[in-house]
Amino acid sequence: MRSECPSASKLLEKYFDQEVTPEERALVEDHLPDCPVCRMSLDSMQNLRSLIKNPVEKAAREENFPWVWEKIERGIQWKERQGFWDVLKSWLDVTPLLKKKVLIPAVAVAILILVTAPLLFKKTTSYPAMSVVEYVESETYNVMIYQPENEKVTVIWLFNGPEEEVSPS
C-alpha cells in the first residue's frame, strides 16, 4: 500500500484547507472515490485537526482573563487622566472674567502683604518692666528713687533742697 498518491497529494492539503479553485475541487472530489490512499490522508488530516482544534477552542471558551481587562482599563484611564497643572490651567481658562477675578485679587493681596509685613513685624525694643528711671540729675536737690518690686509705682523723691521738704516715712 502506497502511503502517498502522486496524482492528488499536492492538492489534497489545499482541498483540506479549502484553498482550492472550483476546478481543483472538482478534480479532487472526482479522484477521492477511486483513491483509498487520499481518503485515508484526508481522514488523517481531519482527525489531526480535531485533536488540536477542540481542546484549544474549549479552553478559549472556558478561560476568563480578568487581569487582562483590568490592565487594559488602567492603561486607558492613565491616558485619560490629567495632571494638576492641566486641571488648574483648564479651570482658569474657563473664562477670561474668572481669570481676572482670581488673578487680580491674588496679586493685590500679595502686594499688600509685601508692603505691610515689614511694618507689622518691625522689631521694637522691649524693656524690662522694672527699669523705669533711665537717669536722674538735680543740682539743687538730693534725689532718691523708690522702685518696689511688686508695686506698679516708681517714686522719685526730692529732699534736702533749698526749701523745706518732707521725707517719706
Add this chain to the structure above:
Amino acid sequence: MKRILVFFLSLSILSVISASIAPAQVQTRVRIIEASNLGSNIDSSLRDVTGEISSLFSFSSYRLLKEETVSLQKDLPVSIPVHPGRSLELTLIKQHRRGAEVRVKIKREGSDILNTQVRLTPGRTVSIGGPKHREGTILIALALL
C-alpha cells in the same frame, strides 16, 4: 471691577504708608497732687495712685490740685505750670511698642531743678515728689493713657 480693585489697593497702601510716617504721639496723664497729714480726705479720682503709694508714705490726705492729659510728640517739649514759679516740662524721647521714654524736667524760674528720663509703660505710674506746698508735699503722678 478692575478699577475698583486698583482703587482699594492704592487706598490700602497709602493708608499704611501714611500711618507709618505720621508723627508718633503718646497720651500722658499728669496729676498734680498735694499730700499731707491734715485730715484724712482722699480724692476719689486718686484711689488708684494712693492705693499704690500708701505703702511708701504716711500721708493721710491726698488732694488733686490739677489734672491734665497731654499729647506728647517726639522731641517736642510740653510745659505744664505746676504752681507759681514752677513748671513741668515733658518731652517724648522714644516710643516703643509697650511704652515710651519721656524726659521730665521740673523748672523753677527758668532753671532746671530736676532733670530725669523715665520709661512709661501702661499700668505703671511714675511719681515725683518732695517739694513742700503749703502744709503738705507736692506729688506729680505720670502715667500713660
